[in-house]
Amino acid sequence: MSIVKKRLFWPSLILVVMLGINVFTSNQFLTIQDGHLFGTLIDILRGSAPLVLVSVGMTLVIATGGIDLSVGAVMAISGAVACLLIQDLGNQNSVASVLLIIGIAIAVALVLGLWNGTLVAVVGIQPIIATLILMVAGRGLAQLVTDGQIINVQSGPYSTLASGFFLSLPVAFLIAVAAVVLTILLTRRTALGLLLESVGGSPTASRLAGISARRITVMVYVVAGGFAGLAGLIYSADIKSADSISAGNLIELDAILAVVIGGTALIGGRFSIIGTVLGAVIIQTLRITVVALDIPDKANLLFKAVVVVALCLSQSPEFRAKVFGRFKRRPAVEKVAA
Amino acid sequence: MGEQSPVLEMTGIRKVFPGVVALDGVDFRMFPGEVHALMGENGAGKSTLIKTLTGVYEIDGGEITLGGKPVRISGPLQAQQAGISTVYQEVNLCTNLSIAENIFIGREPRRFGKIQWGRMRRRAAELLARLDLDLDVSAPLSTYSLAIQQMVAIARAIDVDARVLILDEPTSSLDTAEVEQLFRVMRRLKESGVAILFVSHFLDQIYEISDRLTILRNGQLISEHRVEELSQVQLVEKMIGKELAALEDVEDKAQSNRERAAGAKPLLEAEGLGRTGAIAPYNLTIHEGEVVGLAGLLGSGRTELARLLFGADKADQGEVRVDGKKVSLRDPQAAMKHRIAFSSENRRTEGIIGDLSVRENIILALQASRGWARPIPRKKQDEIVDKYIKALQIRPADPERPVRNLSGGNQQKVLLARWLITEPRLLIIDEPTRGIDVGAKAEIQKLVAELSTGGMAVLFVSAELEEVLRLSHKIAVLRDRRLVEELENSADVDADRIMQTIASGASS
Structure with a gap:
């Protein structure tokens, strides 16, 4: 198989092209400043952390044939819980207290994931409806927690989550990398990935093969909740406040898009974590490229749409055959026998 | 004309x-x-x-x-x-x-x-x-x-x-x-x-x-x-394109088995087992090394009976004993613990996972019983899978091909392999030969006969009376979701005899 036909070739190419554009348009693509790496590339890596986290969780959910619309709301809730508790601290710079609070916020997010998973796997509600409940109610809950206000915090340790550097790399990026590596190890070094794909491929057949489809389904929603919670913390640490309206707003759509770009089918089954990560980074790079190219605000979404359409087309073998078949003196692609 | x-x-x-x-x-x-x-x-x-x-x-x-x-x-x-x-x-x-x-x-x-x-x-x-x-x-x-x-x-x-x-x-x-x-x-x-x-x-x-x-x-x-x-x-x-010796062979094997299984001890006993609306309470005993055939028309309760013994559906009355001890078969996992295996009649929707490869489909049940945290090492997987692809002549012999692309007969063999590697004591197979070609059919029948010779008990469900007669030591006949008669298979039991029971319902 030639490299051009590899599934992730075209998304990778688009990413490289966009990064290339940024090399020329930004005055600092990658330099060293204040003893750590700095520049547009680092902005992209740091900025994509929340989306990568949410998308990886979404990948697992989608692999089981489900979907999680509530990730944005869970982000808002975890940020709200964390900021509320930090605000009440006597010393907002106490590392131990902040770590404890981060733990509490993530625990809350895991419980919310458990709620989703229970609705889907135990009560038997369709995933899109089950998670819609928390998507809508969750933001209300976040506003209830913050009393409708934006809570500002001045906590050094908390801000480190988003803007800190470790080994001259952004902490947020390292958190995302750790989460990705952990997920890959967990799904591919154990049999979890196989069982997940099996449940996504056919829940009935999986049950009859002795797989506890229910337990696995609940688990992926819990993981997705936990990752969304972590993403919410990074987001709120970045803006040093809990904003229940805009935290994670519409991120579920970006996450689903990242999963699709990464080559995981929405109907479940086979999944690719690496593909999803690539998709998430592309979406974040696109955001930054739009700014770098000075594309007017009004045309912003249109530009994004064009790139996404191009990406999706590039992954369709039929489309590639049509476009490139003309230039090559090759016989038309033979229809494959059923 | x-x-x-x-x-x-x-x-x-x-x-x-x-x-x-x-x-x-x-x-x-x-x-x-x-x-x-x-x-x-x-x-x-x-x-x-x-x-x-x-x-x-x-x-x-x-x-x-x-x-x-x-x-x-x-x-x-x-x-x-x-x-x-x-x-x-x-x-x-x-x-x-x-x-x-x-x-x-x-x-x-x-x-x-x-x-x-x-x-x-x-x-x-x-x-x-x-x-x-x-x-x-x-x-x-x-x-x-x-x-x-x-x-x-x-x-x-x-x-x-x-x-x-x-x-x-x-x-x-x-x-x-x-x-x-x-x-x-x-x-x-x-x-x-x-x-x-x-x-x-x-x-x-x-x-x-x-x-x-x-x-x-x-x-x-x-x-x-x-x-x-x-x-x-x-x-x-x-x-x-070859002489039809294979089928004859099966008959001989089954015949000799019939005599042998007489002295075996009971493996599974169902007493008054039933599920409202699916199958009336029934009694059935399956011995080690015995092939029990289920005969009856479509919708007579064959599949429903079999599903209760695997916990695919939950019985709402009666009890099951394995080795004389009362057990609860509340779900497939429970049944698998007692080394019962079940291959469904709906190959596409309840059997294979089309997207996954032949290898993954074969190891699925064994992996499920080990739990996700204890993956079967890849080398071991390849060994098992190669062995069964050879033994069952699964074609094409490519373990990494999506099982969706195999023919019906080969998919059925993949499912059999999936259960055989779990070394079951009781194998329940529902319509394993439906919609597959004559050659594969003979191979599967032969396999069933061999397994029972090796001591495995088999519950064999089929719409084809000839097949049930050829393989079974004992035949349970169903009609209108009720087990109406149990017959020891012998020379004087033929398709007509079973048809009569199916048609009249009354046993005599």
Whole structure:
């Protein structure tokens, strides 16, 4: 198989092209400043952390044939819980207290994931409806927690989550990398990935093969909740406040898009974590490229749409055959026998 | 009728796919008013030939004439316009729409753009009357049985003035009475001069309904015969191209087993086990090394009985003992702990996971019983999988190919392998030979006989009485969701005897 036909070739190419554009348009693509790496590339890596986290969780959910619309709301809730508790601290710079609070916020997010998973796997509600409940109610809950206000915090340790550097790399990026590596190890070094794909491929057949489809389904929603919670913390640490309206707003759509770009089918089954990560980074790079190219605000979404359409087309073998078949003196692609 | 000129004549048909010659100079003809069976094992080229006729594939060589005129069939629509209609194996109708809507979908009688419902219903009723069917045409299709749905599909197909009607495996999910109903319809159509191309894996049905048959093997025409010229054994030999010693062999094995299993101890005992609405309470004892056959019509409760023993459905009364100890089979995992395995009759929806590879499908049950945290090492996986691909002759022998791309018979072997590697003590197999070719069927039957020789108990469910009789030590007969009789299989038990029980219900 030639490299051009590899599934992730075209998304990778688009990413490289966009990064290339940024090399020329930004005055600092990658330099060293204040003893750590700095520049547009680092902005992209740091900025994509929340989306990568949410998308990886979404990948697992989608692999089981489900979907999680509530990730944005869970982000808002975890940020709200964390900021509320930090605000009440006597010393907002106490590392131990902040770590404890981060733990509490993530625990809350895991419980919310458990709620989703229970609705889907135990009560038997369709995933899109089950998670819609928390998507809508969750933001209300976040506003209830913050009393409708934006809570500002001045906590050094908390801000480190988003803007800190470790080994001259952004902490947020390292958190995302750790989460990705952990997920890959967990799904591919154990049999979890196989069982997940099996449940996504056919829940009935999986049950009859002795797989506890229910337990696995609940688990992926819990993981997705936990990752969304972590993403919410990074987001709120970045803006040093809990904003229940805009935290994670519409991120579920970006996450689903990242999963699709990464080559995981929405109907479940086979999944690719690496593909999803690539998709998430592309979406974040696109955001930054739009700014770098000075594309007017009004045309912003249109530009994004064009790139996404191009990406999706590039992954369709039929489309590639049509476009490139003309230039090559090759016989038309033979229809494959059923 | 043999002296008439054929309505359809295909000569020297050639179809090539990348790397494979699917049809190699095949001749095929059909006369008006006859049922013509197209025979061959899976992969012989039957479907490809049908698809060239229905316009799914274009031919790479050869000629098709219809009513004496050469035609070029470039798509399904052209095929239909030329008078070739098809009813596929899986009925492709909309069950939520009414019968009339299904028949006229896409070509509803209209006036000024408005659908004339009254006229549509009248015409639908007339059309069905031609097939001797009296149905409420405004009722949703879902309220009728699969057999009726099939007839509706046929009604739709013949309304477009079909000269050639293709029925691809129409009987694979029908029970005996329904098949009779279908055959009545086919005979009527025959009388009206339609040529019917019939594909079925059931030899008895072929012999009952067909006038003529054409045999393909490996994409080549073997021969064409009038049905009365060829015995079933000769037919099978021509299809698989070798002597039919395999099946005889199975019989001998099973025979010797029957004597042996007499002294074995009971492995599983079900007492008063039942599930409301699915199967009435029944008693059944299965011994080590014993093959118990379940016989009965479609819907008689065969599958329901078997599912309770695997916990696929939960029993709401009665108890099960394994090795004399009471156990609870509340779900498949519980049953697997007692080393019970179950392969469902719905291979596609409840058996294989189409996206996953052959290897992954084979190790699935074993992996599930180990839990996700203890993966089977890859080297061990490859060893097991290679061994079973060889032992069961799974083809193609490529462990990494998606199982979806395998033929039905090979998918069935993958499922058997999945359960055999868990080393079950009781293997429940529901309709393992349905819809698969003769060669694979014999292999699977042989395997069952061998397994029971090795001490494994097998609960064998099949709609084919011959098969049940050939393999079983003991036969449980079901009727109307009730186990009505248990028979020790012996020389004086034959298909007629079982049919009587099924028909009368009373045991004597």
